Amino acid sequence: MQGMESTIKIRVVHLYKSFGDKQVLRGVDLEVWQGESMVVIGGSGSGKTVLIKCIIGLIRPEQGEIRVDGLEITSLNAKEMNEVRKKFGMLFQAGALFDSMKVWENVGFGLRQQTRLSEEEIRKNASExxxxxxxxxxxxxxxxxxxxxxxxxxxxARAIAMEPEILLYDEPTTGIDPIMADAINDLIVQMKEKLNVTSIAITHDIKSAYKIADRIAMLYQGKIIEVGTPEEIRNSPNPMVQQFVEGRSEGPIKIL
Amino acid sequence: MILFVQTLGWIFRPPLQGREILKQMEEVGVRSFPVVVITAGFTGMVLALQSFTGFKRFGAETMVGTIVALSMTRELGPVLTGLMVSGRMGSAMAAELGTMRVTEQIDALYTLATNPIKYLIVPRFLATLIMLPILVIFADVIGILGGYLVSVQILGTNPTLYFRRTWDFLELIDLYSGLLKAVFFGMILATISCYQGFSTQGGAEGVGRATTKAVVLSSLTILIFNYFITAFLF
Structure with a gap:
């Protein structure tokens, strides 16, 4: 992955977001390089989901910048944001499939909305x-x-249907059995190889993170406390990172 | 209110979601039809009985036809249809959009570069706006027929006289004012119900709350607006 560091696909700078009294993101800084697979790990309530939803413009942060291919997106209006979202595909935690539509219509939704392809062509594309x-x-x-x-x-399949440049994965292995989870991990790796996408996944499944990540970032209390390759994270001297990757209940991270 | 303005804004932006509008028109119009027919029919019937009792006391029984026709077209047709469709469709819209919200389907629409107001709300808004007046026309006709049936079959009124009393005193403005109300009621119930569904928070319980609020708020707003529209046209 070295050598690709020069092109930054997504840059998050000093991002802040709170809900009511609860400060969720407290100055997140993150750089994601072109073509890499970035995995953000962190416990429940660490702000992972909020971060990923800010990146795709579903949540508007209070402060800070998000740049996608250099374009600052937090101040865009709805129409401009819509254009930026065409670069993205997102896998939701529980799928978020449209339950009034058949599987192929779900996968072909983007094509139906944004192109003038015939139903047969959309269906064929969905099958592919x-x-x-x-x-x-x-x-x-x-x-x-x-x-x-x-x-x-x-x-x-729906997320990749419009051939996005960036894929976001929200807890890709949560809620499914370990074998299926590993199959999903393999798919994520394949997506990167076959489609050459940049991806950001958020997860608390450390095994999954090791498997799919080029680099891992750990989010704790609304900040990124460490970024590195899986190897660097595994050997991190930071006691909080150590506690998380080893999955211990005692340590500097207190369970509420 | 903001949603209402945004919805109006998105209506005129192509492409029109023809497929979705037709689906919603079927849902709002065709599927609500039996409910509206039964409501209007029995209301017309009971109206005939009640007004007959009243008019008999001063010997004006022949006016039953007039009062049924006026009440149905001006008032009960649109109001009852509005309330019944609120109960049927307002709850359905809020529950459906609410479920889509809590299962992230609305977020998914955004990520597929589709504006959910345009894709979900505009079709429901337009379908309700178009179908409610049509339902009201049916309600008017069936209510009047219900009144006719009771008057002629049970109360023994002369059929020709009943229809003459209906036609002679019924003016176009009666029909128009009822249809104008229907248009307003359609906008009210679609906007409130969609808003409640769209802004749902907090899982299954939230969906339940949104559904209840959609029906209660739409019904109350319809009743309140009904007075003001009537007063304005008075």
Missing amino acids: KLALVGLKDVEDLMPSELSGGMRKRVSL
Whole structure:
């Protein structure tokens, strides 16, 4: 991955966000390089989800900057933000599939909204994307008929349908069994290799993070406290990082 | 209120979500039809009975047809249709949008570069706006027929006389004012219900709260606006 460091795809600078009295992000700084897979780890309530939703413009931060390909996005209006979002695809934690639509319509949603392709072409494209995530013959099922792991795959197929430059993964392995989780990890690695995307995943699954990350950043109490390769994180002298990656309940991080 | 203005803004921006509008029109119009028919029919019938009792006391039984027609077109047609559709569709809109909110489907729309106001709210708004007046026309006709049925079959009024009393005193303004109300009620119930659904927070419980609020607020707002629209047209 060295040598690609020169191009910064996403840069987050001093990001602050609070909800009511609760300060969630307290000055997050993060750089994500072109083509790399960045994984943000952190405990529940550390602000991971808020961070990823700020990056795709679902939540507006109070202070700070987010630059995507150099363009500052926190001050954009709805229409400009819409254009920026075309660079993104996002896998939601529980899939967030449209439950009134069949699987292929879910995957083809972006194409239907933004292109003038015929229904057959959209369906064909949806089948290709589904094949890419290892699914076939599910086109005509409804989302409620799918298992948790399949929902995540369909959601991933929908996220890559418009061939985005950046993929965001919200807890990709949460809520599915370990074997399925590993299959999703493999898919994420494949996506990076096949589609050459830049990706940001948030997770508290450290095993998943080691597998999919080029670099890992740890978010704690609304700040990034450490960034490094999986190897560097594993050997980090920071006691909080150590506690998290080893999954111990005693240590500097107190459980509320 | 802000949502209302945003919705109006998005209505005129292409592309129009034709498929979604038709789906919602079917939902609001066709599926609400039986409810509206039963409500209007029985209301027309009871109206005939009650006004007959009243008019009999001063020997004006023949005016029943007039009073049924005026009450239905000016008042009960639009108000009852508005309330029934609030109960049926307002709750459905709030529950559906609320569920989409809490399961991140609305966020997913944004990430697919689709504005949820345009994709979800505008079709519901337009469908309600178009279908409510149509439902009211049916309600008016069926209410009047209900009144006719009771008067002629049960109370023994002369059928020709009943219809003459209906037609002679019914003016176009009666119909128009009812339809104008229907348009307003449609905007009120779609905006309030969609807003409640759209701003849902807090899981299944939140969806329940949003649904209740959608029905209660739409119904109350319809009743309050009903007075002011009537007073304005008086």
